[in-house]
Amino acid sequence: MSLDYVKFTPGFESFMPKEYRDMVEHGPFGKKTTVSQMGSFKEILEEHPMCAGCAMTLFIRLAIIAFPNPEDTITVGTAGCGRLAISQAAIPFVYGNYGDQNGVASGLSRGLRIRFGDKHKDVVVIAGDGGTADIGFQQVLHSWFRKERFTTIMLDNEVYGNTGGQESGMTTRGAVLKMAPLGKKFEKMDMVAMAKIAGCAYIATVVPNNPRRVESCIKKAVLIAREVGPTYIQAYTSCNIEYAIPTDQVMADAKTVEDDRYKFAEYVSEDAKAYLAERYGYKEFIQKPVAAVTTA
Amino acid sequence: MDSTAIIGTTNKKGQVITDPRVMMNDAPRTPSFFTGSEVIKEAVRRANVDVMVAYPITPQSEAAALCGELFAEGYIGDYFRGESEFAVMSQCAGAAFGGARVFTTTAGPGTMRAMENFPMWAGSRLPIQCIVTCRGINSPLSIQPDTIEIAYLMNTGMLVWHAETAQDFYDWILKGYIVSEEPDVHLPLALCCDGFFVTHTKDVVGLTPADMCLPPYDPYRSPVPCMDMECPPVRMMRDPFVMKSNYISYATHASWQQEVWAAAERSRKHTIAWLDGLIETEDVDADILIVSSGTAVSQGREAIRLLADEGIRVGLVKIKTLRPWPEEELLEATKHASHIIVPEFNAIGWMAKEIKATLPNSKRVVAGPRVCGGMTLPPEVIVEEVKKAIGMRSGVLAGRGG
Numbered sequence: 236m237s238l239d240y241v242k243f244t245p246g247f248e249s250f251m252p253k254e255y256r257d258m259v260e261h262g263p264f265g266k267k268t269t270v271s272q273m274g275s276f277k278e279i280l281e282e283h284p285m286c287a288g289c290a291m292t293l294f295i296r297l298a299i300i301a302f303p304n305p306e307d308t309i310t311v312g313t314a315g316c317g318r319l320a321i322s323q324a325a326i327p328f329v330y331g332n333y334g335d336q337n338g339v340a341s342g343l344s345r346g347l348r349i350r351f352g353d354k355h356k357d358v359v360v361i362a363g364d365g366g367t368a369d370i371g372f373q374q375v376l377h378s379w380f381r382k383e384r385f386t387t388i389m390l391d392n393e394v395y396g397n398t399g400g401q402e403s404g405m406t407t408r409g410a411v412l413k414m415a416p417l418g419k420k421f422e423k424m425d426m427v428a429m430a431k432i433a434g435c436a437y438i439a440t441v442v443p444n445n446p447r448r449v450e451s452c453i454k455k456a457v458l459i460a461r462e463v464g465p466t467y468i469q470a471y472t473s474c475n476i477e478y479a480i481p482t483d484q485v486m487a488d489a490k491t492v493e494d495d496r497y498k499f500a501e502y503v504s505e506d507a508k509a510y511l512a513e514r515y516g517y518k519e520f521i522q523k524p525v526a527a528v529t530t531a
Numbered sequence: 532m533d534s535t536a537i538i539g540t541t542n543k544k545g546q547v548i549t550d551p552r553v554m555m556n557d558a559p560r561t562p563s564f565f566t567g568s569e570v571i572k573e574a575v576r577r578a579n580v581d582v583m584v585a586y587p588i589t590p591q592s593e594a595a596a597l598c599g600e601l602f603a604e605g606y607i608g609d610y611f612r613g614e615s616e617f618a619v620m621s622q623c624a625g626a627a628f629g630g631a632r633v634f635t636t637t638a639g640p641g642t643m644r645a646m647e648n649f650p651m652w653a654g655s656r657l658p659i660q661c662i663v664t665c666r667g668i669n670s671p672l673s674i675q676p677d678t679i680e681i682a683y684l685m686n687t688g689m690l691v692w693h694a695e696t697a698q699d700f701y702d703w704i705l706k707g708y709i710v711s712e713e714p715d716v717h718l719p720l721a722l723c724c725d726g727f728f729v730t731h732t733k734d735v736v737g738l739t740p741a742d743m744c745l746p747p748y749d750p751y752r753s754p755v756p757c758m759d760m761e762c763p764p765v766r767m768m769r770d771p772f773v774m775k776s777n778y779i780s781y782a783t784h785a786s787w788q789q790e791v792w793a794a795a796e797r798s799r800k801h802t803i804a805w806l807d808g809l810i811e812t813e814d815v816d817a818d819i820l821i822v823s824s825g826t827a828v829s830q831g832r833e834a835i836r837l838l839a840d841e842g843i844r845v846g847l848v849k850i851k852t853l854r855p856w857p858e859e860e861l862l863e864a865t866k867h868a869s870h871i872i873v874p875e876f877n878a879i880g881w882m883a884k885e886i887k888a889t890l891p892n893s894k895r896v897v898a899g900p901r902v903c904g905g906m907t908l909p910p911e912v913i914v915e916e917v918k919k920a921i922g923m924r925s926g927v928l929a930g931r932g933g
Contacts, residue, residue, distance in 0.1 A: 237760045309758050311625070327758045329628050332647045335621035338613070342582065342625025342633075347759060349581050349608040350630050350750075356759060374621065377614040 270446040283320035288482030291472035294443040301453035308357040315363035334370030337378040358385035364405035379433035392474035400477035436464035438502040471497040546744040560737030567730035572597035574704035581608040581631035588641040590726035591664040616641035620648035627657035630750030630757040639666035642680040652719040653688030658711040664726040675905020682881035688791040690720040691854040693824040697734040706805040716798040725826040809857035817846035820868040824850040833910035878903040
């Protein structure tokens, strides 16, 4: 139904802005585009005001390409660098208040289910480490405990980047940043463990170096959130400005951090595995038939 | 969608979707003896609400829980308890962004905790209805009736109505959705009442038939696209354009803020039709007037009766809507008055300030009597204030140091 809107009104083709015509003719709506095709289609997020060499921007582009149904997807965010890019994408973006993205997404997901019933409308929260683990912490945890069916993605650059480099709960211990003049006094918050305790059906930690892996995680997270339960992806998306990472070494830094504290890890609940196998044909989760017992 | 086509059909619960004019003006009314909280429930039963989010805080907890019973009975599409008032109002915003008719309730410190959301609701043009059962805000702690939170709500861009009685409350909850969902309005409504005095007392209220309900919310009548991807995929973020140049950012924010307040003004014509005027007047030819809103009006009526027994003629103005503010109506109603007494249930006297800012010769306005923190406002106190204003000796209340 919504795909009808990603079409020209007959007779108006030549009057539409070029950007819109490109989106209709060469965009990913209604097609199965993948990250390996980047550069050959019009991306939902192209223009953005992010800093040169920003790993977060690459991750957001990959994440949006991975949305299973971009024509039925709504993103929700809060203050932070990521919002500056996400809000310029060609899909709706909701900005409520500081740190209330998981509350807004809870209501949005429920409101859309009432209106559209069985037709999936995917709600994806994309917020920073401050928005998710600090100011939004209560609403994030409660949305998970309530088993709200939407995806939460944390863009973890381990700092308040947009406001100029202040310590966040996700900053590693000892890091000297604004508002932590003597170095951070406590450990990086273990949000993955909390997601598990709170009952997320799918949890993954990723870095942007491996686009296919990012794509796979996002797809699974969005699909599982449709019917099984809340899903959480925590992505290391460095701030090359506040951590003074030379732009040509941003990917190398991500590799180092991946090896150090951001090893790829994926948790899929048993319900989520069964759902992915039965509903979407994920072979790796199809239960092997029990071998026939043979007797001599 | 042609909204008239669904009139006469039934909703999921089997209620007949009724033309609001028929339902509110023509349908038979059944006198019922209910508390204000029960009246909220009965109005919501007939309002075709999609989503309600609840959170406990005195004195609205009972109403919020009673709406949960409505959900269990199938009258509300979805209902849950949020984790704080700020979260609740964010959850309400999300549901409204998605195109649902949304209802919630709060009070006092809850209103203050939720406050960041209210200008955001207005700026996003979300026609959410929030019942505010006013009580004191800290500190020192008070859970008693006090209307101070209305002073903050009046500057959020929301429509703000102040009910005097349970009957007002019943009618205005339903009429509130009709007005606030008009395409040229499309703003949230803070429907206020004085906590306890209205919520926890019983009154006879004329209820419309329970098998009639309002037409469902039609999100495509919104002046801004709803967030459902059923509209063209253009850039439709609802964020101040902070990433643009400063000039565009200023211009966008400034013009939109003006539009929000203009939308509140445009609600005037709908509100006048539905509420039979933004104010209600009695005997405004009198030299002395009592002007207020909420239950201060009820106490004013009693004071007028006591004063009439002594041969002192006093008129009354009941202000129903604080946003939009009935400026023209007040100028007209007070043009003969030499003394304008403004009784209030709060320490700061926000109503008197608003009235003084509206009327010529504001020295006519007596900013009182005022009580707060849960004190009652006996009519005798208002009588004394009237007598003081007109230079009469008053021996009614001994021991007040005067």
